[in-house]
Amino acid sequence: MKKLLFAIPLLLLFACNQENTIKITGRIQKGDGITLYLDKLHTASKETIDSVQLDKDGEFSFKTKSTQPEFYLLRLSNGKLITLLTAPNEEVEVNSIASHMNSAYIVSGSTGSAFVKDLNDKLNKTKDSLAVIKKELKEKKSDPNYSSISQNLLAKYIEVIQDQRDFSANFIMKNATSLSSYLALYQKIDKDTYTLNENADIKYAKIVASSMRALYPEHEYTKAVLANLKTMQDRLTNLKVKEMIAEKGTNYPNITLKNTKGTEVNLNSLDGKFIILSFWASQDVNSRKQNKTLKNIYKKYKNKGLEIYQVSIDQDEKLWKKAIKEDGLNWINVCDLENGSGLAVRNFNVQQIPANYLISQKGEIVGKNLYGIALEEKIADYIK
Template sequence: MKKLLLALPILLFWACSQKDLVKVEGKIDHADGKVLYFDRLNTTGVEVLDSTTLDEEGRFKFKVENTQPEFYLLRLSNGKLITLLAEANESILVYSKSENMGKNYIVEGSKGSKLVKELNDKLNETKDQLASIRKELEEKKTDPNYSSISQNLLADYVKALQSQREFSINFIMKNATSLSSYMALYQKLDDKTFTLNENDDIKFVKIVASSMKALYPEHDYTKAILSNLADLEKRMVNLKISKLIEEKGSSFPDITLPNAKGKEVTLSSLQGKFIVLSFWASQDANSRKQNANLKKIYDKFNKKGLEIYQVSVDQNEKLWTKAIQEDQLNWTNVCDLKNGSAMATRLYNIQSIPSNYLLDQKGEIVGKNLFGLALEEKIAEYVK
């Protein structure tokens, strides 16, 4: 019993000293003399972990400490590479040939790396299909039947795009708990075209982000996707308001903000009047000039049914109220001083000040960013 008790601390020490490792080994044919790099693929770029110069046999071995799923690259000095997705304590075997390394390889011992290969194989297949169709379109330009030929080829092109999109969606839904789904979200057909590029695709970002937040809350890729999701949600708000503005007969998004006396006033409380929804700032010279023009227009049309609902982006109450007094702004003036009326400006996709929208008596948006004589003439069409 004494010997066992004495041995126990030694065994515990030995167990604690073992580190979570990823081991990657294999063979790259036809790569004699080339340098093979082993990189970690971070959200901010590539980190070189190790390298080796391959001999005639092309054999290699790498290892790295790892406690969570990570993306790695096997990268040859000729630019060819293989992407791996490894978890702690995996021993990964890779075989390929240098001339076609990223497109034709075998990987064993890693479920994540097999999923990555599945993604890349489909993407490469789609890229090859699209390139082939583009080439045929170019070659057939002089054909007398080019019109009908091109229609068929373009139909094939769209079909290939749809097939890739469906594949990406199905892959994410099957593998939402794998970091490979992060990769599926951001795959590109070219420098500008994502495989998932429709507005509604934000729902797949939400699915993957939710899974990663639950499984790997401190992972850099989790932080990256949550940040991206926040940006996409803001963009969707902007797209919705832009679409709303373009659609004839749409009702305007409502705003409720406090005036200079602290009383909340809603934009919709003025409905039935012709409304100039104006965005401005007390320290902006152009805004102040526009105030002078607005005052002339207000004095001319107010008794005929014109109202102004003015939203300030100020965060200094004294400067805001001082400007209201100096410019003699005797219409509705509101501001969220805590954040410069950020919600209202985001809701109406305000990119610069001064800006305005014109809302007619039915609540329809009938104009945007009209100033001076153009503003007065537009108002005169509706207020008589």
């Protein structure tokens, strides 16, 4: 019993001597004369903790106190940066080169920072793959086989995005107890598109929120994800209430894109009309042929409740507007020129160009990829 009583004060003394500090050391090569900052990342801002001007050796050392996991930035004055996720009493080592610090670095001594690197490496790979596809789409516009080429590239584009989504979801499932799951939840493919952006993905927000609430109840990131989860739940609840009131049972995702004048037009603003949702490309021969059919149908049914919402996958504004003018398209034409309308294409699982969906007056998808006589016959079933 005496030995046990003696051990207790020793344990208390050891606990009291834990400084709850984080030490970050390493070397940034070829950074002579550049200032390296250590920033603490908050949910909506950053706080500079320390800085050092690198010499020709590039070695640095930072030390700061922390009682819980936190996100930090190692940031160079040339704009390059590295995101770290540290835990109390970790000794983190980072090695990189100043000119490529954000894309190529080695980190050790920190499990959270290794997770962050995995997430960012995967996202950067996804962005690079999408950029290559976009470039090839642009370069092949004058190719006589552009129709088949664009279909293949479009399918590949969707595949790359889906692979990123699967990676993010699986990461959260495997690492829900790490604050890195918060990063996985809110990563973006571009400025408007989260890797997890479907209504069903609220389940991953619930997983992250539940884990963080249990482990770090007072953490600012916990409060942020809980607030965001409530917003998501309220939005879904309101959507369901609206559907119940309207008694429509709408079964298609909304699209919000800009028309040729730069004004945003929502697909669901056409509620109550029979809609042809058409996907096309200005340099695709089959798309231009399809426009002739659509013109005849639109002329016949536009005064009976038909509307066409046409989404272009173009990334060249001049070519898009030129084709609209040449073909005399006087219905709704929209496009996300920066991303080739990638989100809309993905949400509707478009695998070919041209493509179409038929949406009834009740908001139900009643046809897909119908052309010519088959398209007009289906419309005639709903518009008398």
